[in-house]
Each structure stands twice: as C-alpha cells, then as structure tokens.
Amino acid sequence: MDKETEMSYIGLFADTAFTHLMQKRIQSVLLISSSYDAFMLEEDGRIEEQIFNEYVSLNLRYPPKFIQVTTAEEALETLENESIDLIISMLNIGGMDPYSLSKTIKSTHPSIPIVVLTPFSREVSLKLKDQDTSAIDYVFCWLGNADILLAIIKLIEDEMNAESDILEVGVQSIILVEDSIRYYSSYLPIIYKIVFNQSKKFMSEGLNEHQKMLRMRGRPKILLARNYEEAIQLYKKYKLNLLGVISDVSFNREGKKDIEAGVKLALQVKQDDIYMPFLLQSSDLNIAEKAKEMKVGFLYKYSKTLLQELKSFLKYNLAFGDFIFIDPKTQEEVGRVSSLKELQEKLFEISDDSLRYHFQRDHVSKWLKARALFPIAEVIKNLKIEDFESLEASKKFLYNTIINFRISKGKDVIAQFYPDRYDKYVKFARIGNGSIGGKARGLAFLNTIINKNALSLNFENIDVTIPRTVVVGTDIFEHFMDKNNLYEVALSDLSDEEILDHFVKAELPSLSETYLKKFVSVVNNPIAVRSSSVLEDSHYQPFAGIYSTYMISNTDDIDVVVKQVGDAIKCVYASVYFKSSKAYMTATMNIIDEERMGIVLQEVVGHQHENRFYPTISGVARSVNFYPIPPEKAEEGIVNVALGLGKQIVEGGVSLRFSPVYPKKALQLSTPEFTVKDTQKYFFALNMDNSSFKPSVNDAVNLLRLDPKVALKDGTLRWLGSIYDYQNNVIRDGVHYKGIPLISFANILKHDAFPLAQIVKKILQIGQKEMNQPVEVEFAVDLQNAEGRHVFYPLQIRPIVEGEETIKEDLKSVEVQNHLVYSGTALGNGIINDIVDVVFVKSKGFKAANMVKMVPVIEKLNQEILKAKRNYILIGPGRWGSQDPWLGIPVKWPQISGARVIVEAALDDFKVDPSQGTHFFQNLTSLRVGYFTINQSIGDGLIDESFLLQQHTLYEDDWIKHVQLSSPSVIKIDGKHGVGLIEYPE
Incomplete structure (x- = not known):
C-alpha cells in the first residue's frame, strides 16, 4: 500500500453520531391483564419498579411507564385518552378474548404492536394453534422472570430502529430464527442480557459519562424471524452488518414445515461468507454431525446446559467479551485484549500466524463493530493483508489507525480522568465533578471550535491543537479547604508567605496522588499548573493574571515530580487569598468566600535546549485593535508576539505588534532605529534544573530571563531573527551575518516561513463568530517539534466586553482647552460621575530610574x-x-485595582507606545476602566497638571501626589470614536 493511500485511510475519522441512534422508543406500555395475572407478574413489587431496576442495572435509560387495566373496555378507553406505544395482553382478560380485542385495536390503531403473554403449558400451546392470531405481532411465554418484559420491549424497539441504525450508521445485528414460542421466550432474555452486559463493557470506550451512555445505543440489534422467508429477507437486507445467526432447524418454508429449513439457511449464509458465525439448535441429535460438516455450531435443545452453551457461543463466536487471539495450529489462546487501547498496546506482541488467521476471517473488525467502534472497524474490514508489503507493515498500519481514531475520538470532548485508561491520546480530561472554572471552560470551548472548524484550519504540515490538558474541578479545592480547616487561615490578615506556608503543609485529597502520578507518567514535557477559578475569564469580571501560574520541569523521579505538582497546586490555591487577590476582590465587589478554584494541568509547549525550555513563539491576538495605525482598521485585530514563554507579553514586556492583515507593516520594524530600540531584548524560559522550583509567592521562581544570543545558539532565531549591522546601520534578515542578533520575526512576517498571520486571522474570525463578540486568544507555536511538523497551540480564549452606555454628544467637537483631561485616543465607553480622587506622577523632576521606587x-x-x-x-x-521599568511604572494590576480611569502621558523626554500587556488590557477593558493616552507635545490631548497641583493634597512625595477634588468630576468616553475627556469639577 502506498503512503498516500495509507494516509487517506488514517487521516480523518468521524466518530459515530450515537445521538442519532434509537430514535424510536417504547415510552408507554398498556398492560391488559386480570388482577391475578398482574399479581403473578409483579410478585411482590410493581412491574414499573421491576423494569426500572432492570434498566438501571444494565445502564439503560428511558424506562417506559406501564398503564395496567383489567378489561377490554378499559383498554379501549385508555387508547382513546393516552398515547400508547406497545400493548401487552395476557390470555385471560375481562369482556373480550385477546384475539378479538387485538383485531378491534388494530382496526383503529394499526401501528401499535400487540404482544400476547401466556403462561407456559402444553394445553395453552395447542389452544393457540386453533386461534386467529393475525392481529397479534408476537406471542411470548411467561416463564416467571420479569426479564421477558425487557426482552419484549427491546425486540420491538430494535425492529422499529433496525433499518436506520443498521443501514445508515452501521450498527451490527444478530438474527434469531425460531418458531417455537417456548424457545424464543427463553433465548431472547438471555441474548439481550449478554448484549447489554457487553455494551456495559464497551461503554469504557466512551471518554466521559455522557459518551458512555450514548455508546449504549450502538449495541447490536436482535432481529427475530419465525419462518424461512422472514429469515432470508432479514439476512439479505442486513448481511453486511451481521455478527451471526442463531437458527432452529425445523420451521416453516413456503408455508409448510421443512425439517431442514435451518440447514438450507446455513448453507446459503456460508456460501456468501464462509467465516460468518452460525449456530444451529435442534431437538434432533443427528443434526450435530451435519453441523460439523458445514462448520457451524450446534446446540441440543434438550441439553441440561442449553442456556449456558448459548451464552458461550454468543461470547466466543459473536465477538462478545474479550478478543482472544489463538494459535491457528493448536487453537490455544496466545493473547487477550478487552479494549481498543489494549489492542493497540499488544499488537506487536501477537504472533504473525495468529494475526493472519484473525485478519483473514475479519474477526478483528467484527469485534470492533460489536463494541460500536464502527469507523475504525470499517477501515480494517476493507483492508486485507495482501494490500501491504509485509505483515509487519499491516501491523504498523493497524497501530497507526487505532492511534488516529483514538485521537479523533478525544477531540471536542472533556473526558473523565480514568487512571487505568488515561494515556497520551486523551487530549482533555477532568478530575472531579465540580466546575472546571473560567480558564478551563475557555480552553474547552477553544478545543470545540478548533475541531468544529478543522477544515478551515487545515494548513500544510501544521497542526492546530490545544496542548494536553487535565482539569482539576473546584470540588477538589473545596474538599482540600474543608479537610485541612484552611478557611480561617485563608481569610485572616496573615502575610502571603504565612498563608502559603499553611497551604503547602496541608494534604491534598487522598486520591490525588494516584491521579497525578498517572498524569505525570504520560506527560513528557514540563507541566504548567494554572489557575482556573469560577470567576476567572468570565464575560464581565475576568480575573486574568490575578492568580498564580507555576511550571514544573518534570525532569526528576516521578514521585518527586508528583510532589512538586501537588505543591504547585497548593500554591495556586493559596494565591486566591494573597493580599493582592483580596484587594482585587474588593475592587470588583466580589466576596472572596465565594471564589472557588479549579486547576489546569497542561503540558508546556516548546523545546528543550540544555537546561532551558521554551516555545519558539508566544503570542496574544485580539479581534479588535484599539490602536489602529493606518492602513489598519479596528475590526481587523492586532497580534503581539514574542520569543519564549508568554510571561514576556502578558506582563507588559516588549513584544512585536502587527496586524494579521498587514503582517509586513510592523511599525517597530519600519526603521533600523525602531527595530534596535523597540524589539524584544530578552526572553523567558523554564529552568529545567528540577531543584529550581520551590513553593513560593513568586510564581516565576524557576524562570530564566535570557539574552537573544542564547536563542541564536539554540537555533530558535532561525525563524525569528535578524542581525543589526551597526557598522552600516542596516538590519539584515536572517542570522547568518555578523552583528547584534535581534528578535524581529522577519522570516515569518516578511518571508512567510510559517503562516502565522493567516492562522491567527482565521482563529480570530472563528472565535469572534462563535462568541458573537470581540475575543482575545493566547497561543504558542513550536517550530522545533520532534515529529517534524510545526504546531500552533491556542492556549486560551476570552471575550473582550465593551461598555453598554452610549455617549449622545459629539466629543470630537468640544473645546479641548475647557477640560481637565482630554484624549483623542481613549479606550472604554460610557459616563463616570462619582470620582473625586486623583493620583498622579508629577512631571517636574521625573526620572525613569525612579519608577520602580514608585510602585510601593x-x-x-x-x-x-x-x-x-x-x-x-x-x-x-x-x-x-x-x-520593563524603563518603559513605565511596573505595577501589577492588583496594585492599581481601584483606578476607574488610567491615563498614560508622554513627557517631553519620555515617550513610549501605549500599553499592550494582555492581562492589563483584559482587566482594563472588561472592568470598564477608562484608558487615555496623551502626548501634549504633538498636540494629542492635554492634562491640566497645574490645576491638579492646586487641589487638596492627601499625600505628596518627590514623585507622586494624591489630591481630592472639591466635587466629583464627570468623565465621558466615546468608545466608538476613541475620544475621552474629564471635566473640571463644578
């Protein structure tokens, strides 16, 4: 098989739409019986309860309700007033015999199936032969077991759904050919019990509880034929999706009893498919020899172990139970698997002879189909060993096909974390049943829309996917807090360090170590431990960047790494109660006691270079550009990218800003002077020395801040680097020159070495469309992937919420000089009229060197x-x-969380571009904080500092002054036109 053909088979899998199966159901059953018969059926409990218990025990949903009446008249009256899907009638009913009643009902309700249930006796059997049962769909024997009711209901449902489920979706079928009421009344409950128990096993292929329940709908259908013509019709219609046939030998053919009808049916089936499982069952022992000649199974109807033998046939011949690999020469077991994961793991351990034996007989595809794994089963069924150059190649193909299917099945799903089944093919899993928090919810949504739009995100040799992720639910946080009595400590006035110490000494819930150990054993890269609180990244009050994120190098013994991950989780939990978080809660009018913390455990994107680990690119993209530079437009979005870990961007460090529509027109690269001055001067990487991580209030405790020359050595500047030739004052794209290395992204933005702008543009379009509002997306890119493919990793998506108030007046036409503050480049929207406090940095005597000292x-x-x-x-x-303390005052958001309006002003000897830090911006916009930029020296806005200096002083030092106005100042921001002003107080 050539490579292109192979890739076409294992390229794209669409898992079965289980929601489309079993659309027609029996929801209400009319039971017509005498009080005595009803009592006999119920024994010591109600029929409805018995059926409900049976459904629950077999993991079935939607048990029907039963309406019980005792007479024909009551039955007819009920049919007029109730919606009935199935009628079950006993032989002894008041007012009319069941045969006449059935005809009466069929005349007005022809589509309702009617089943007559009789006690088993020879006399009853003889009596039935003399009756006109044409209006009755089925007659069953009551053998003292409520299982018969379940079998009746499921048989009717299977009949109703067979055509669509089998022919359109590929659900498998089993045909039972039997005209004896006594025997099919015994066989069907057993067959259904085995099928349902099998379905409970293949539920494990579901990645979460919802998926598991849906997979139950993919169980094989049981189809009953009571004569030769019915059997042939069912066989011809469904033979491509048939697991096997169980048939009586003597039954009607062409209207007459044919003592070899079953033999003729077996010959027909075997002629079409020599390997199709077929079981003959007869009261004539002589048939056993004939069955052996035809290579079909045989059951003796009078055997004391009849039902056990039937179970064995179903289990071993109809692909139920474990898949047992046998040695074709000795027929001895040489291997056994119980799941798709185990089949993948043990594939290369199975002998060639055994694999060839099972492949030639389609055993593997049948077993997969019996487990409702239809897409992969179909691929395997249609491919033969002869298609490959060797058996080893076919094994490799099967291995890759299973991997591809399991990866595709894990997309768009938040799987439950099952330690015994978790491996690298599970993309997104959750531990616990509580909320997963805002950040995880955004990531899950991102995962969904990526897979939903997979075709439009299909770039050559590039994968677009989220990193491997496990989310720890908020219920684990609550258990941790309660178990260790931490609320008193957390809500106290203790220092951050003291609170952290209490949290780190506390114990995580007992099962945590088992789960974490499994996760760590699967993950090869470092592990990021991120916050995902219930308030984080919500539409109106995002807590982006408020809580801590820790990274674990994952380079030590597994027990050491598990402890470090556990400590990092405790550190994130503790960060909820740090001083800055409490201040932020107060500012946003939230109650800290209401906050609940989820945890995102995520594989860090990137590549290791000696003792450091980092991605080639980190970035943040926004679908709205608040600072468009012509020809950019606000609605085209904006992107900030940096080399190394994203800390560089999200905390306001220097990054490269470009429009995804005009990537070649980055302002920072427009002149050699701009490029040298305004591009990234350092980057962040994770220290891979495992001992560098210690529980700390500082979540950057084990990060390295590195010079671009290190990246040049690592080879990562191959795509991102330029060289500044200072002798000739020119920038040369690429890194094969002498000079100073710069992080310019030139090969990507100018020469399309990687379609970053195209991918980001598409992600923003999809995100904004799916969220129905502007969005912000964090991402990372690995251009040094070990498998040779570039990978674009979306890491988070958040809404950017604009204010809802509108400004009626035209702020552009006002007299600028009549205002305390005016900005033609303002962000925000609405009117604020309750502020009297102003904190400002005095321009007189300002020195950039003092900005760090201003923070406290x-x-x-x-x-x-x-x-x-x-x-x-x-x-x-x-x-x-x-x-960067040379670009502005390096405060964190909680340190200025009380500001409702923030003004960034350029001084004559101190001019920088406006802020672009992601977390800063996200909190700014979503908390509806006004944001002005002013450069008076070029006529762009004004600040009347002299007026402020004359106001009532509450605090003043060499650099900063806090004043209070005589009355609230009215602040107006027109977000549509980007104009803002602050009026003088009255």
Whole structure:
C-alpha cells in the first residue's frame, strides 16, 4: 500500500453520531391483564419498579411507564385518552378474548404492536394453534422472570430502529430464527442480557459519562424471524452488518414445515461468507454431525446446559467479551485484549500466524463493530493483508489507525480522568465533578471550535491543537479547604508567605496522588499548573493574571515530580487569598468566600535546549485593535508576539505588534532605529534544573530571563531573527551575518516561513463568530517539534466586553482647552460621575530610574482609597503595568485595582507606545476602566497638571501626589470614536 493511500485511510475519522441512534422508543406500555395475572407478574413489587431496576442495572435509560387495566373496555378507553406505544395482553382478560380485542385495536390503531403473554403449558400451546392470531405481532411465554418484559420491549424497539441504525450508521445485528414460542421466550432474555452486559463493557470506550451512555445505543440489534422467508429477507437486507445467526432447524418454508429449513439457511449464509458465525439448535441429535460438516455450531435443545452453551457461543463466536487471539495450529489462546487501547498496546506482541488467521476471517473488525467502534472497524474490514508489503507493515498500519481514531475520538470532548485508561491520546480530561472554572471552560470551548472548524484550519504540515490538558474541578479545592480547616487561615490578615506556608503543609485529597502520578507518567514535557477559578475569564469580571501560574520541569523521579505538582497546586490555591487577590476582590465587589478554584494541568509547549525550555513563539491576538495605525482598521485585530514563554507579553514586556492583515507593516520594524530600540531584548524560559522550583509567592521562581544570543545558539532565531549591522546601520534578515542578533520575526512576517498571520486571522474570525463578540486568544507555536511538523497551540480564549452606555454628544467637537483631561485616543465607553480622587506622577523632576521606587507608594495609596470605598483617576508617564521599568511604572494590576480611569502621558523626554500587556488590557477593558493616552507635545490631548497641583493634597512625595477634588468630576468616553475627556469639577 502506498503512503498516500495509507494516509487517506488514517487521516480523518468521524466518530459515530450515537445521538442519532434509537430514535424510536417504547415510552408507554398498556398492560391488559386480570388482577391475578398482574399479581403473578409483579410478585411482590410493581412491574414499573421491576423494569426500572432492570434498566438501571444494565445502564439503560428511558424506562417506559406501564398503564395496567383489567378489561377490554378499559383498554379501549385508555387508547382513546393516552398515547400508547406497545400493548401487552395476557390470555385471560375481562369482556373480550385477546384475539378479538387485538383485531378491534388494530382496526383503529394499526401501528401499535400487540404482544400476547401466556403462561407456559402444553394445553395453552395447542389452544393457540386453533386461534386467529393475525392481529397479534408476537406471542411470548411467561416463564416467571420479569426479564421477558425487557426482552419484549427491546425486540420491538430494535425492529422499529433496525433499518436506520443498521443501514445508515452501521450498527451490527444478530438474527434469531425460531418458531417455537417456548424457545424464543427463553433465548431472547438471555441474548439481550449478554448484549447489554457487553455494551456495559464497551461503554469504557466512551471518554466521559455522557459518551458512555450514548455508546449504549450502538449495541447490536436482535432481529427475530419465525419462518424461512422472514429469515432470508432479514439476512439479505442486513448481511453486511451481521455478527451471526442463531437458527432452529425445523420451521416453516413456503408455508409448510421443512425439517431442514435451518440447514438450507446455513448453507446459503456460508456460501456468501464462509467465516460468518452460525449456530444451529435442534431437538434432533443427528443434526450435530451435519453441523460439523458445514462448520457451524450446534446446540441440543434438550441439553441440561442449553442456556449456558448459548451464552458461550454468543461470547466466543459473536465477538462478545474479550478478543482472544489463538494459535491457528493448536487453537490455544496466545493473547487477550478487552479494549481498543489494549489492542493497540499488544499488537506487536501477537504472533504473525495468529494475526493472519484473525485478519483473514475479519474477526478483528467484527469485534470492533460489536463494541460500536464502527469507523475504525470499517477501515480494517476493507483492508486485507495482501494490500501491504509485509505483515509487519499491516501491523504498523493497524497501530497507526487505532492511534488516529483514538485521537479523533478525544477531540471536542472533556473526558473523565480514568487512571487505568488515561494515556497520551486523551487530549482533555477532568478530575472531579465540580466546575472546571473560567480558564478551563475557555480552553474547552477553544478545543470545540478548533475541531468544529478543522477544515478551515487545515494548513500544510501544521497542526492546530490545544496542548494536553487535565482539569482539576473546584470540588477538589473545596474538599482540600474543608479537610485541612484552611478557611480561617485563608481569610485572616496573615502575610502571603504565612498563608502559603499553611497551604503547602496541608494534604491534598487522598486520591490525588494516584491521579497525578498517572498524569505525570504520560506527560513528557514540563507541566504548567494554572489557575482556573469560577470567576476567572468570565464575560464581565475576568480575573486574568490575578492568580498564580507555576511550571514544573518534570525532569526528576516521578514521585518527586508528583510532589512538586501537588505543591504547585497548593500554591495556586493559596494565591486566591494573597493580599493582592483580596484587594482585587474588593475592587470588583466580589466576596472572596465565594471564589472557588479549579486547576489546569497542561503540558508546556516548546523545546528543550540544555537546561532551558521554551516555545519558539508566544503570542496574544485580539479581534479588535484599539490602536489602529493606518492602513489598519479596528475590526481587523492586532497580534503581539514574542520569543519564549508568554510571561514576556502578558506582563507588559516588549513584544512585536502587527496586524494579521498587514503582517509586513510592523511599525517597530519600519526603521533600523525602531527595530534596535523597540524589539524584544530578552526572553523567558523554564529552568529545567528540577531543584529550581520551590513553593513560593513568586510564581516565576524557576524562570530564566535570557539574552537573544542564547536563542541564536539554540537555533530558535532561525525563524525569528535578524542581525543589526551597526557598522552600516542596516538590519539584515536572517542570522547568518555578523552583528547584534535581534528578535524581529522577519522570516515569518516578511518571508512567510510559517503562516502565522493567516492562522491567527482565521482563529480570530472563528472565535469572534462563535462568541458573537470581540475575543482575545493566547497561543504558542513550536517550530522545533520532534515529529517534524510545526504546531500552533491556542492556549486560551476570552471575550473582550465593551461598555453598554452610549455617549449622545459629539466629543470630537468640544473645546479641548475647557477640560481637565482630554484624549483623542481613549479606550472604554460610557459616563463616570462619582470620582473625586486623583493620583498622579508629577512631571517636574521625573526620572525613569525612579519608577520602580514608585510602585510601593502607589500600592499603598490604592489600598487606602479602596479601604475608604472610593475609586480614583490614575495619571502617569509611559506604560502602566510594564514589566520593563524603563518603559513605565511596573505595577501589577492588583496594585492599581481601584483606578476607574488610567491615563498614560508622554513627557517631553519620555515617550513610549501605549500599553499592550494582555492581562492589563483584559482587566482594563472588561472592568470598564477608562484608558487615555496623551502626548501634549504633538498636540494629542492635554492634562491640566497645574490645576491638579492646586487641589487638596492627601499625600505628596518627590514623585507622586494624591489630591481630592472639591466635587466629583464627570468623565465621558466615546468608545466608538476613541475620544475621552474629564471635566473640571463644578
């Protein structure tokens, strides 16, 4: 088989649409019986309860309701007033015999199946032969077991759904040919019991409880034929989806009893398919020899072990139970598997002779079909060993096919984490039953839309997929808090370090170690331990960047790594109660006691270089560009990318900004001066020395801050690098020159070495369409994947929510000089009229070298204003929240969480681009914080600092002043046109 053909088989799998199966159901049953017969059926409990218990024990849903009446008149009246799907009548009913009643019912309700249930006796059998049973669909014997009711209901449902489920979806079937009421009344409950128990086993192929229940619908259908013509008709119609046939020998053929009808049927079936399982059962022992000659099974009807022998045939010949590999010469067992995962794992252990024997007889595909694994079964059925150059090649193909199917099955699904079945093909799993939190919910949604739009995200030699992820539910957090009595400590005024110490010393729930050990054993890369709180990344109050994220290098003994992951989980839990988190909760009017923390355990994207690990690219893309530079348009979006871990971007460090529509027109690369000055000067990587991680309030405890020259050595600048030739003052794209290495992304943005702009543009379009509002997407890219394929990893999606208030007046036409603050580049929307506090950095005597020293002062003022239950206007130079202390005051969001309006002002000798830090921006926009940028020296807006300096002073030092206005100032922001102003107080 050539490679192209092979890839076409294992390329795309669409798992079965189980929701489309079993569409027609028996929901209500009318039981017509005397009080005595009803009592006999019920014994010591109600029929409905017995059926319900039977359904529950077999993991079945939708048990029907029973309406019991005692007379024909009551039955006819009920049919007029109730919707009935099935009628079961006993022989002894009041007012009319069941045969006449059946005819009467059929005349007005021809589509309702009617079953007559009789006690078993020779006299009853003889009596039935003399009656006109043409209006009765089936007659069954009551043998003292309520299982018969379940078998009747399921037989009728199978008949109703057979054509669509078998022919359209590929569900398998078993044909039972039997005209003896006594025997099919015995066989059917047993067959159904075995089928349902088998279905409970193949439920394990489902990745979560919902999937498991749906897979039950894919069980084989049981079809009953009571004469030769019915049997042939069913066989011809469904033979391509047939597991096997169980047939009597003597039954009607062409209207007459034919003592060899079953033999003739067996010959017909074997002629078409020599390997089709066929079981003859007869009261004539002489048939046994004939069955042996035809190579079909045989059951003696008078055998004391008849039902046990029937069970054995179903289990071993109709692909039920485990798949048993046998040695074709000795017929001895040489291997056994009970799941698709086990088949994959043991495939290369099976001998060639055994595999060839089972392949030639389609045993593997039959077994898979019996387990409702139809797509992969169909591929295997249609491929023969002769198609491959060797048996080893066919094994490899089967192995790859199973992998591909299991990967496709895991897409778009949050699987339940089952330690015994978890492996690298499960993409997204959850531990616990609580909420998975906002971040995990966003990731799950991202996973769904990626798979939903797989065709439009199909780029050559590039995979678009989320990293392997396990989510720990919020119920584990609650159990952890309660078990260790941590709420008192958490809600106290202890320092962050003291709170962290209490959390790290506490014990995680007992099963955690088992689950974590399994996860760690599967993951090869480092592990990120991220927060996913119930409030995080919600539509209106995102908590992006408020809680901690820790990374574990995963390079030590598994027990050591498990302990470190456990400690990191405790650190994230503790971060809910750190001082900054509590301040943020207060600012957002949330109650800290309501917060619940989920955990995202995620494989870190990237590649290892000596003692460091990092992705080639980290980035954040937004579908709305709040600062469009012509020819960019606001609705075309904006992207920020950086080399290394995403900490560089999300905390406001220097990154490269470009429009996905105009990737070659990045402002930062427009001149050599801009490129040298405004591109990334360092990058972050994870320290792979396992001892570098220690539980700490600082979640960056084991991160390395590295020079681009390190990336040049690692080979990652191959795609991202340029060289600054300082002697000639030119930038040369590529890294094969002498000079200073720069992180310019030139080969990607200018020369399309990787279609980053196209992928991001498509992801943003899909995300905005699916969320029905502007979105922000975090991502990482690995261009050094060990398998030779580039991988684009979307990491998170969040909504960007704009304010709902609208400004009626035209702010562009106002007199600029009549306002305290005016900006022609403003972000936000609406009117704020309750602020009297202003905190600002004085322009006189400003030095960039002092910005780090300003942070604790601003934090203290923020806390005091919040404590007084007020908000304030914050004004300062450069980028608020910048990680680079030379670009702006490096505050974190919680340190300025009380600000309702933030102003970034350029000074004559200090001008930088506006803030682009992801977490800063996300909280800014979604919390409806006004954001102004001003550059008075070029006529772009104004700040009347002299007025502010004259206001009532609450605090002042060499750099910062906190003043209080005489009355609230009215703040107006027109988000549509990007204009904002602050009026003078009245």
